[in-house]
Amino acid sequence: MFAHNKRLQYTVRVRECNPALANLMLEQFGGPQGELAAACRYFTQALAEDDPGRKDMLLDIATEELSHLEVIGTIVAMLNKGAKGQLAEATDSEAELFRSLQGAGNDSHVTQVLYGGGPALTNSGGQLWNAGYIDSIGEPTADLRSNIAAEARAKIVYERLIAVTDDPGVKEALGFLMTREIAHQRSFEKALYSISPNFPPGKLPGKPEFASVYYNMSQGEGDMRGPWNDNKIFLYESDRERQCA
Amino acid sequence: MFAHNKRLQYTVRVRECNPALANLMLEQFGGPQGELAAACRYFTQALAEDDPGRKDMLLDIATEELSHLEVIGTIVAMLNKGAKGQLAEATDSEAELFRSLQGAGNDSHVTQVLYGGGPALTNSGGQLWNAGYIDSIGEPTADLRSNIAAEARAKIVYERLIAVTDDPGVKEALGFLMTREIAHQRSFEKALYSISPNFPPGKLPGKPEFASVYYNMSQGEGDMRGPWNDNKIFLYESDRERQCA
Amino acid sequence: MFAHNKRLQYTVRVRECNPALANLMLEQFGGPQGELAAACRYFTQALAEDDPGRKDMLLDIATEELSHLEVIGTIVAMLNKGAKGQLAEATDSEAELFRSLQGAGNDSHVTQVLYGGGPALTNSGGQLWNAGYIDSIGEPTADLRSNIAAEARAKIVYERLIAVTDDPGVKEALGFLMTREIAHQRSFEKALYSISPNFPPGKLPGKPEFASVYYNMSQGEGDMRGPWNDNKIFLYESDRERQCA
Amino acid sequence: MFAHNKRLQYTVRVRECNPALANLMLEQFGGPQGELAAACRYFTQALAEDDPGRKDMLLDIATEELSHLEVIGTIVAMLNKGAKGQLAEATDSEAELFRSLQGAGNDSHVTQVLYGGGPALTNSGGQLWNAGYIDSIGEPTADLRSNIAAEARAKIVYERLIAVTDDPGVKEALGFLMTREIAHQRSFEKALYSISPNFPPGKLPGKPEFASVYYNMSQGEGDMRGPWNDNKIFLYESDRERQCA
Amino acid sequence: MFAHNKRLQYTVRVRECNPALANLMLEQFGGPQGELAAACRYFTQALAEDDPGRKDMLLDIATEELSHLEVIGTIVAMLNKGAKGQLAEATDSEAELFRSLQGAGNDSHVTQVLYGGGPALTNSGGQLWNAGYIDSIGEPTADLRSNIAAEARAKIVYERLIAVTDDPGVKEALGFLMTREIAHQRSFEKALYSISPNFPPGKLPGKPEFASVYYNMSQGEGDMRGPWNDNKIFLYESDRERQCA
Amino acid sequence: MFAHNKRLQYTVRVRECNPALANLMLEQFGGPQGELAAACRYFTQALAEDDPGRKDMLLDIATEELSHLEVIGTIVAMLNKGAKGQLAEATDSEAELFRSLQGAGNDSHVTQVLYGGGPALTNSGGQLWNAGYIDSIGEPTADLRSNIAAEARAKIVYERLIAVTDDPGVKEALGFLMTREIAHQRSFEKALYSISPNFPPGKLPGKPEFASVYYNMSQGEGDMRGPWNDNKIFLYESDRERQCA
Ligand SMILES: [Ca+2]
Ligand SMILES: [Ca+2]
Ligand SMILES: [Ca+2]
Ligand SMILES: [Ca+2]
Ligand SMILES: [Ca+2]
Ligand SMILES: [Ca+2]
Ligand SMILES: [Ca+2]
Ligand SMILES: [Ca+2]
Ligand SMILES: [Ca+2]
Ligand SMILES: [Ca+2]
Ligand SMILES: [Mn+2]
Ligand SMILES: [Mn+2]
Ligand SMILES: [Mn+2]
Ligand SMILES: [Mn+2]
Ligand SMILES: [Mn+2]
Ligand SMILES: [Mn+2]
Ligand SMILES: [Mn+2]
Ligand SMILES: [Mn+2]
Ligand SMILES: [Mn+2]
Ligand SMILES: [Mn+2]
Ligand SMILES: [Mn+2]
Ligand SMILES: [Mn+2]
Structure with a gap:
């Protein structure tokens, strides 16, 4: 009230x-x-x-x-x-x-x-x-x-x-x-x-084969690498064929 | 607050x-x-x-x-x-x-x-x-x-x-x-x-020639008279020509 | 038509x-x-x-x-x-x-x-x-x-x-x-x-114990009494406890 | 009225x-x-x-x-x-x-x-x-x-x-x-x-070099030709480079 | 994709x-x-x-x-x-x-x-x-x-x-x-x-008695005839009674 | 493109x-x-x-x-x-x-x-x-x-x-x-x-006197302390007078 x-x-x-x-x-x-x-x-x-x-x-x-x-x-x-x-x-x-x-x-x-x-x-x-x-x-x-x-x-x-x-x-x-x-x-x-674990949110785990892929969908002059797609965490996928899961 | x-x-x-x-x-x-x-x-x-x-x-x-x-x-x-x-x-x-x-x-x-x-x-x-x-x-x-x-x-x-x-x-x-x-x-x-006067609302008075007219715009079987359009207060206008002000 | x-x-x-x-x-x-x-x-x-x-x-x-x-x-x-x-x-x-x-x-x-x-x-x-x-x-x-x-x-x-x-x-x-x-x-x-009664609107009556209470929910300098909360009609309730019905 | x-x-x-x-x-x-x-x-x-x-x-x-x-x-x-x-x-x-x-x-x-x-x-x-x-x-x-x-x-x-x-x-x-x-x-x-001409609508003519090109932007199994992109009217452009005007 | x-x-x-x-x-x-x-x-x-x-x-x-x-x-x-x-x-x-x-x-x-x-x-x-x-x-x-x-x-x-x-x-x-x-x-x-027939759109035919009538619903100075209501195609209906189908 | x-x-x-x-x-x-x-x-x-x-x-x-x-x-x-x-x-x-x-x-x-x-x-x-x-x-x-x-x-x-x-x-x-x-x-x-600093977002710093206060605005049975309002970081303010800044 x-x-x-x-x-x-x-x-x-x-x-x-x-x-x-x-x-x-x-x-x-x-x-x-x-x-x-x-x-x-x-x-x-x-x-x-x-x-x-x-x-x-x-x-x-x-x-x-x-x-x-x-x-x-x-x-x-x-x-x-x-x-x-x-x-x-x-x-x-x-x-x-x-x-x-x-x-x-x-x-x-x-x-x-x-x-x-x-x-x-x-x-x-x-x-x-x-x-x-x-x-x-x-x-x-x-x-x-x-x-x-x-x-x-x-x-x-x-x-x-x-x-x-x-x-x-x-x-x-x-x-x-x-x-x-x-x-x-x-x-x-x-x-x-203070909630642990909090990632991924919710109950269901992700499918491991897709959870750490970075699809390089926009290509050309300006393609960049950074913490958001680096090799330590992500599999960087630029191949247009393999981008079709 | x-x-x-x-x-x-x-x-x-x-x-x-x-x-x-x-x-x-x-x-x-x-x-x-x-x-x-x-x-x-x-x-x-x-x-x-x-x-x-x-x-x-x-x-x-x-x-x-x-x-x-x-x-x-x-x-x-x-x-x-x-x-x-x-x-x-x-x-x-x-x-x-x-x-x-x-x-x-x-x-x-x-x-x-x-x-x-x-x-x-x-x-x-x-x-x-x-x-x-x-x-x-x-x-x-x-x-x-x-x-x-x-x-x-x-x-x-x-x-x-x-x-x-x-x-x-x-x-x-x-x-x-x-x-x-x-x-x-x-x-x-x-x-x-407790606000007086409260009608008409606001500052400007209405134009007297239009303030008490009831235009009977919907005509036919079902036309009715009642307190909302009676002769004591309203001029009841059914003439299609005179409904054009 | x-x-x-x-x-x-x-x-x-x-x-x-x-x-x-x-x-x-x-x-x-x-x-x-x-x-x-x-x-x-x-x-x-x-x-x-x-x-x-x-x-x-x-x-x-x-x-x-x-x-x-x-x-x-x-x-x-x-x-x-x-x-x-x-x-x-x-x-x-x-x-x-x-x-x-x-x-x-x-x-x-x-x-x-x-x-x-x-x-x-x-x-x-x-x-x-x-x-x-x-x-x-x-x-x-x-x-x-x-x-x-x-x-x-x-x-x-x-x-x-x-x-x-x-x-x-x-x-x-x-x-x-x-x-x-x-x-x-x-x-x-x-x-x-011309509809009588028209208050309260609809069919159901209100619960009598709540119908005439005025809850003084906003308190402080500026609290006022007026026709909308006076004692003739309303029970004016400022007590925070009793405001919980 | x-x-x-x-x-x-x-x-x-x-x-x-x-x-x-x-x-x-x-x-x-x-x-x-x-x-x-x-x-x-x-x-x-x-x-x-x-x-x-x-x-x-x-x-x-x-x-x-x-x-x-x-x-x-x-x-x-x-x-x-x-x-x-x-x-x-x-x-x-x-x-x-x-x-x-x-x-x-x-x-x-x-x-x-x-x-x-x-x-x-x-x-x-x-x-x-x-x-x-x-x-x-x-x-x-x-x-x-x-x-x-x-x-x-x-x-x-x-x-x-x-x-x-x-x-x-x-x-x-x-x-x-x-x-x-x-x-x-x-x-x-x-x-x-009854309005003539009515195409293109409005006042300005289009730029001729782009007005009759059909860009084949979606490619793969399912590419089709028809009256909407045929050679009589349209220049059919599938080359990704030349799709950049 | x-x-x-x-x-x-x-x-x-x-x-x-x-x-x-x-x-x-x-x-x-x-x-x-x-x-x-x-x-x-x-x-x-x-x-x-x-x-x-x-x-x-x-x-x-x-x-x-x-x-x-x-x-x-x-x-x-x-x-x-x-x-x-x-x-x-x-x-x-x-x-x-x-x-x-x-x-x-x-x-x-x-x-x-x-x-x-x-x-x-x-x-x-x-x-x-x-x-x-x-x-x-x-x-x-x-x-x-x-x-x-x-x-x-x-x-x-x-x-x-x-x-x-x-x-x-x-x-x-x-x-x-x-x-x-x-x-x-x-x-x-x-x-x-390239779709034939394409008029009327969809499956159901219209009711013939209403499909070619033009109801002249707005009347007065400014009533006009033109290709959209001419006698070759349309029955032009100005009679207020007959406009009620 | x-x-x-x-x-x-x-x-x-x-x-x-x-x-x-x-x-x-x-x-x-x-x-x-x-x-x-x-x-x-x-x-x-x-x-x-x-x-x-x-x-x-x-x-x-x-x-x-x-x-x-x-x-x-x-x-x-x-x-x-x-x-x-x-x-x-x-x-x-x-x-x-x-x-x-x-x-x-x-x-x-x-x-x-x-x-x-x-x-x-x-x-x-x-x-x-x-x-x-x-x-x-x-x-x-x-x-x-x-x-x-x-x-x-x-x-x-x-x-x-x-x-x-x-x-x-x-x-x-x-x-x-x-x-x-x-x-x-x-x-x-x-x-x-990878953006540092990223907190607070934007350019302007906050006003220090308000940046670490937790106003306990909802009081009663159910008041709780937790990491979001603990004393290490926050000044926990329950006094209704002092909640007016
Ligand atoms: Ca990229
Ligand atoms: Ca009427
Ligand atoms: Ca529903
Ligand atoms: Ca719905
Ligand atoms: Ca009050
Ligand atoms: Ca504006
Ligand atoms: Ca605006
Ligand atoms: Ca295509
Ligand atoms: Ca007309
Ligand atoms: Ca609280
Ligand atoms: Mn997403
Ligand atoms: Mn998505
Ligand atoms: Mn109105
Ligand atoms: Mn109006
Ligand atoms: Mn209410
Ligand atoms: Mn309410
Ligand atoms: Mn377009
Ligand atoms: Mn466009
Ligand atoms: Mn229509
Ligand atoms: Mn319609
Ligand atoms: Mn906020
Ligand atoms: Mn805020």
Whole structure:
């Protein structure tokens, strides 16, 4: 059962109304690497998880992600505040409003006209959030890897958002959110490594004759060898006939 | 900021493993009238709401919907428990497993094979949840009406789910969830009526010459008069020429 | 059975080619609160409706919404007319065309390049229309509430579109369309109130012990009381333990 | 502007309640080759069409497709009638209702529980209709070809639906609907051939050196020659080096 | 089985970094008329095709479309190259980066922030690719017509993209890709005409009494006659009563 | 540039026509963990990758995934073969066809009626494939982790499919495909570990004060400690006040 406390997990200050920046922030509200996706990911896994330790961890982190969703959504709402008023109060002339919608860049016109300036469950390009973003399949050695990857992606998107704003309050809040994804990634890694064996994931062993072959399917100038196809581990197969198993 | 308490808002007991029933229950987990949609609806509205009373109400109810999501998801997980084991442990023969997936009816095969028996963010037919289900537009006299309607729809879907199960524990939990939607509907109605005027919604008045016309656009045997087009309020226009304004 | 008459329900005049404005208008063509959604909503309800009065009303209004779809789509096509020619005839230099696509703002580049300037079944941000926008569930006391809310939302979006254009012909046509949604909302309200009882919707009564509780789930500075949670109707429950039913 | 007449374009008789058949019929209501898709396809093209003859044709056929949508939706509603009553009235025991939902096959459980037996804008598998099904691009020599193909596909799906029912009333109505798609295909072909030249579509000629080459990209046992790659028209290129242009 | 050769099917040169142009190019990477759609269309048809000649043709062309996907995706990546670096290296000030994202127009902000400058499986407006774009139904006389139409549409979109760029390298590569669609269209037409009879598609004949009627459903100023409804082939029915079959 | 060889990467034998099994197999054709998703994932990453070694690896594996797509699609087509004939030839009575569609279980009715028995780009529940399944973001330390996770998930889904069939030919082919995902996972792990440092992913360091905190957000009976939140690495914070950063 959830409880809500009026305080934000991280206090947000915003320098000035900026609908275009608000729109970019939607990426982490209703985008594929955003906080709703994170919360849904861990919460659905938690409900089906039988292991008490992992279940607790998933609920701890899912609850924190909901709190992040509140932080990022609050940033969006604050950055849109003035714009919201403008449209609702019709204090400007039509031409000015039109210019401000167009000039705001990106898809902030969608946010203003359709959602009235509120945070929408879309990415920054207006694409509706959908549950295809959630890749939980109910097997911990796979799901934990999915979670590690999801945290890594979220960290990168925060990093990119930080790079495009110079509003110090927004920058700080994004820095907090970004850092938490690092901490989550670390927890999921520890949880994965505490399952042994965890490779290959699941129950069935692979067929030995195919498990260590690297098929060189793309050939020509640019063929390279590296740790991912070296002879110590892999049988490197370039023969087109023998690539047919 | 959210906190999570290990107790469910409503304690759930389930008579026996029943993946087909689990699948029907997904309607209120990841379906359009389900608890994720409810929570997202109120939470996104709350973040953009300036009125402190409505903001508090929206957060109160959003938080409860998250707690409902946990209840219904727990029901799904419990009803799938045995089935989950079967597939993972491969205790049955392939033919038996295949029959059980097929015989379970509905789309429970998706739940089992793709999601490993965990609650999926899909409706009972496997349709992925998407944010097009959320119709918040950032204007309270519209959004409150949307919320009233959403609670009414959720109440009906719970009623239908209650009608198809005779598992007493599931029936009881569904009864609790259904009743809470009634209470929410009542709160949203009170909140709407406390805004005055609330009709027409928004700022602009309608054009008087069109605001009380009822265009009888579908004509023939079956044309009816009723409170929705009677002469006290409406000008009833059947003339095809004059229907062109 | 439908018949089509070459005259528009409301005659449209457009001052000048304006692809960016055309693009904003798509919100009510292929957006969630737009005319296709309205027509589909009432038409699907009508087909399953057994009550002859409501069936007639739903068909009357569905048919009008199709006529609105034609009006708004015609506005989009007229606002795009010149732009359409430009691209097809290649009368401008590439650089000029590119600038005009970019400068037009919003997603008008999608409309031009992908749809050739025709009205597309997307919202103003390019999101494809999908039937998740339609929330009909086949129970009149719920569906009428959904319709009331849908009309309220459409009214608001028209209001916002009116606020951003100073083309008098477009403004007038939008004013007509907006006003008709007010009239529809009124009809649906009358139809709902003519069903008695209509609350709670459906057949099953709620469980009395939960039907009038207001769970104060979000607590802290900002907790408020109001008609939606006052003591005359609701038992206001702030105790975290007793919030577990 | 649209008008609606209470009579169906084709009178429908249905032998008995059959929710599983109703569900299959959804394919042509809310499926990709269905009547909503057809109506939307021609209507959006009509609005942007400058040629008066084609515009009239597109409106004529769009209006007929809306009338087909009514016919197929009415079939769905009639086939679901009893089932709708059962669930709403709760006349059966829960166990019987559950069995009937499960036994009805397909996704009729979705139609019953979520949509209350009304025709839903989904295909027979519960996939929500989306505007990605509409491929209009605003150039007649392409769009007419798209329409010819769409009619051909719709004809085939009707044929398959006819093959799986022995209800004579449903069979007859499907036969009417199927035949009309044949007539539409013929009209669109005539309209295409009346544009000259219509190949290649659009304005720009192709680059002569690539316009008549057939690249034999898939090689091995099964390589075939035929009218689509014969030497009279095509330069047949099997040399992997020369396939790089 | 596929093999990949490091050379592109058509060598691409790009004048300068241009994220806004890159974004427009996405239309043919992850858009409805783009190369992924083309490849998926022909490949899925090929797998189910029993006729050896058509199967070979479908595989030949599917394989070429994959090679086109590589060409257009490479163009996107090259046009984004500098922009990618900017964001990742954070060499610019935040304000400059923000301006460049905003000024780049269109949805290039999505491509940069969410996808890091790589080619995304979206159209130029950020709409995610979905398999609803693929209309294969497993009957050659319908599917070949669908393919003819798809090639025509792709040709037109390339033409429009050519019209908006003056980068000679991009223009040339687009010209190659456009021309290949012309060649494909020709092959599919030849393949269709080699099936006899191919009209009506499928097995069932139409009902003679409805197969040659043209229902004049849209009436008024603008009614036109033409090859698509002339008396030699069609019975032209304007009588509203007789339009009810 | 791609080339296609008529031989399958793994020769498939199928015991008998089985549309219900065919339908389950769609999970790995057009499902989220399926081969199209795998191919698209690696191919889009490859196009934007600057590092020559990783680019080669991504192209090698993308090409193999396309070859897997062919194998699984061929299985679907073979399992549907007889069923396809039945419907097209109408050799059975309608009633028998109807029963066989219904009895086949799952969503095979969609495959038969809509797609004519061909492999569809849907999952086993009929959900259309969409590009939201692809999570590439253009940063190798994130994308490689995403790929590792994707391979782990695909491995598990194959394992589950193997568990439900006793057709030895299908089982063997699935075993091959499953094993290859193990090999791919290994390659991606080697590629990730060859980047140093790879944690945290990206450029920006985290804020030290938040990078090693574990917020115990879900409290109550069931709180657990483990490697993911132990004191050696993490500061375990249960105080609700101090959880507000
Ligand atoms: Ca290689
Ligand atoms: Ca199903
Ligand atoms: Ca389904
Ligand atoms: Ca009427
Ligand atoms: Ca945009
Ligand atoms: Ca409160
Ligand atoms: Ca060949
Ligand atoms: Ca967009
Ligand atoms: Ca006409
Ligand atoms: Ca805990
Ligand atoms: Mn987070
Ligand atoms: Mn996280
Ligand atoms: Mn609820
Ligand atoms: Mn509620
Ligand atoms: Mn309207
Ligand atoms: Mn209306
Ligand atoms: Mn039709
Ligand atoms: Mn038709
Ligand atoms: Mn191509
Ligand atoms: Mn082509
Ligand atoms: Mn694979
Ligand atoms: Mn793989």
